[in-house]
Amino acid sequence: MDSIDKTLNQGYFPQWAFGDEGVHALEEDRIFSRTWNYIGHETEIPEPGDYAVRYIIDDPLIFIRDEDGAVRVFFNSCRHRGTKLCETDSGNTSHFRCPYHGWTYRNTGELVGVPQKPNVYPGLDVCDWNLFELPCVDSYKGFVFASIEEGIPELEDYIGEDFQEYIDIYYDTTEQGIEVIGKPWRWTGDYNWKAGVENTASDSYHGPVAHASADEAGVLRGFSTHVERYGRRLVDTDGPTSGMFTVAESDEFEREEIFWNWPPEVTDNLSSDLEEYQKNLFKRTTFANFMLFPNLTFVHVDGVRSSDAKPYPFPFIRLHRPIGPDETEIWLWATAPKEAPEETKKKAYETLQATFSPSGNIIPDDIASWSKLTNPASSQVAKKHDLPLNAKMGREDLSGPLEIAEDWEGPGVAGDDNISEIGIRRFHRMWYNALSETDIDDVSWEVNLEEVQ
Amino acid sequence: MIDGEYETHIDCVNFLNREAEILDEGRLEEWFDLLSRDIEYKAPIRERKDSRTEEFTENSYYFLENIESIRTRIDKNEHEYSVSTNPPEHECRMVTNVRVINQSEDKINVVSRVLYRVVTIDQDRSDRILTCRREDVLCRDGNSFKISERVVYFDQSGLSGGFTGFI
Numbered sequence: 001m002d003s004i005d006k007t008l009n010q011g012y013f014p015q016w017a018f019g020d021e022g023v024h025a026l027e028e029d030r031i032f033s034r035t036w037n038y039i040g041h042e043t044e045i046p047e048p049g050d051y052a053v054r055y056i057i058d059d060p061l062i063f064i065r066d067e068d069g070a071v072r073v074f075f076n077s078c079r080h081r082g083t084k085l086c087e088t089d090s091g092n093t094s095h096f097r098c099p100y101h102g103w104t105y106r107n108t109g110e111l112v113g114v115p116q117k118p119n120v121y122p123g124l125d126v127c128d129w130n131l132f133e134l135p136c137v138d139s140y141k142g143f144v145f146a147s148i149e150e151g152i153p154e155l156e157d158y159i160g161e162d163f164q165e166y167i168d169i170y171y172d173t174t175e176q177g178i179e180v181i182g183k184p185w186r187w188t189g190d191y192n193w194k195a196g197v198e199n200t201a202s203d204s205y206h207g208p209v210a211h212a213s214a215d216e217a218g219v220l221r222g223f224s225t226h227v228e229r230y231g232r233r234l235v236d237t238d239g240p241t242s243g244m245f246t247v248a249e250s251d252e253f254e255r256e257e258i259f260w261n262w263p264p265e266v267t268d269n270l271s272s273d274l275e276e277y278q279k280n281l282f283k284r285t286t287f288a289n290f291m292l293f294p295n296l297t298f299v300h301v302d303g304v305r306s307s308d309a310k311p312y313p314f315p316f317i318r319l320h321r322p323i324g325p326d327e328t329e330i331w332l333w334a335t336a337p338k339e340a341p342e343e344t345k346k347k348a349y350e351t352l353q354a355t356f357s358p359s360g361n362i363i364p365d366d367i368a369s370w371s372k373l374t375n376p377a378s379s380q381v382a383k384k385h386d387l388p389l390n391a392k393m394g395r396e397d398l399s400g401p402l403e404i405a406e407d408w409e410g411p412g413v414a415g416d417d418n419i420s421e422i423g424i425r426r427f428h429r430m431w432y433n434a435l436s437e438t439d440i441d442d443v444s445w446e447v448n449l450e451e452v453q
Numbered sequence: 454m455i456d457g458e459y460e461t462h463i464d465c466v467n468f469l470n471r472e473a474e475i476l477d478e479g480r481l482e483e484w485f486d487l488l489s490r491d492i493e494y495k496a497p498i499r500e501r502k503d504s505r506t507e508e509f510t511e512n513s514y515y516f517l518e519n520i521e522s523i524r525t526r527i528d529k530n531e532h533e534y535s536v537s538t539n540p541p542e543h544e545c546r547m548v549t550n551v552r553v554i555n556q557s558e559d560k561i562n563v564v565s566r567v568l569y570r571v572v573t574i575d576q577d578r579s580d581r582i583l584t585c586r587r588e589d590v591l592c593r594d595g596n597s598f599k600i601s602e603r604v605v606y607f608d609q610s611g612l613s614g615g616f617t618g619f620i
Contacts, residue, residue: 087501088500088501088502088503089500089501089502089610090500090502091502091503181512182498182510182512182513183498183500183510183512183513185498185513185515186610186611186612187611187612187613187614187615188611188612188613188614189614189615190578190579209534210536212532212534213529213530213532213533213534213535213536214529216528216529216532216534217525217526217528217529217532218525218528219525219529305521305522305525306519306521306522306524306525307521307524307525307528308521309521309522329611349512349517350517353514353516353517354517354518354522354525354526357514357515358515358612358614358615358616359515359516359526359615359616359617361525361526361529363615364536364537364615364616364617365535365536365537367537367615368536368537369536371578371579375578
């Protein structure tokens, strides 16, 4: 751990940590088992009895709205012999019945049926054998999180006020809030989960190169130039978060096309909980891109389905579920404000499908890059020579003092440089902080600016 | 078989086999010419459900394409700097179980199954197989056909890998 700390202090990252089985096991134990993992959005289970099967690492969970209307997250395992209860991906049910011996649970988790109980289990107190519910389940603005272990901070303390505000502005913008559209996409890639999260944390450097083909095909519409001009990168927040935004200087965009063209049904119904400066920030933002440790990313941008199509905004949520050091399953959810007209929601979905879905024009080039990053990491060469990867871009010893964007109106502190790896360094520190402590109480969830600059 | 049905069946088999070969060899411009300008090309997301009939969603898709989106995808994937397709993947599409379900003077409904193997990146690092059922509407076009509609039904709910190619 000490040698990793030293490497991070120099603005580097140990290459072998992207491909090591031991690191992966430690991440499962010290990160994914004891943190707020994203489970789903409340709008995915709108009615009592609605459920979806979700995962923390490979642990199967039932994400359900019980008959009393409460959102629950249960371990998908019968309390009798541990048999997996629910083998369908989603649905609606009042009860779960184990196929092995017939133990039956209400969707509230209560054990209500034990076949032949008076003969076989006369002394059994069913109250002691309800479905196991994860000890920490909470939600913020409809985003439901859960933790396998206790002892972590309350959800709102964990995510911090800055991140809450980004959700409020970009993912709870209107009076009625957002809803998930359709079912999530799920697909695997041969890459380490950290590569995917790094990309959202702070990587605008890759845009002109990894997405050159999409650019030439007419998909990016000058996006990289836009980032250069209007980019603001988070350099400090009050939680395990990072991100990047592009915000036009005024309502008058110099470009012919406005990036975000949400219709009046959305822009005339901004939430009364938002203050004026927050509403203005939303209207002038053209790219909002932020991550929550460990593996949840948010991107609110617009794009096109084809080179001659009209652009539409499509806010989405993405999770990198770790399967092994060289394998990750991506979950992708399309969202839109509830007030948006059906046609806008349809266009948002189509545009996301054409860009960031498994067959899209954008994400396959990212995943191919992450896979190429992951492959050499499990080598003896990287391990024996402790090869450092370079995440120094924007650091003081390379680029001079950090210039803070004094005019940044959003929460957190933003830097004026729009191409920097400071967010990646922040993510590396979050990772190290969680990994290096045996005791959850000793984990620091905030990253100080001095540590990464 | 009634007179004419056998010929239609053979024509469809030959067409689908030729299409598979064109795609396997990455001849995307030739494949583009096999598509109707008003093509609808879809692959609904599948979930595990209690009943087979409910498994395919009605509003969620792995592919949801029209001729313009296919054109842009081809332009993007054929570019020399396309990271995911350069170097090109090795693809193999085995088309089988071809049946003509219905035909009229100008349209044929044909179903088929495809075993799609794709080996990605150097040293054959990723080698995966997907299977699917396809429902096509083919329009007669001289001695050949154009594909005017295709729905792909995958045999997986979560996919093992994404797609740079068309099925």
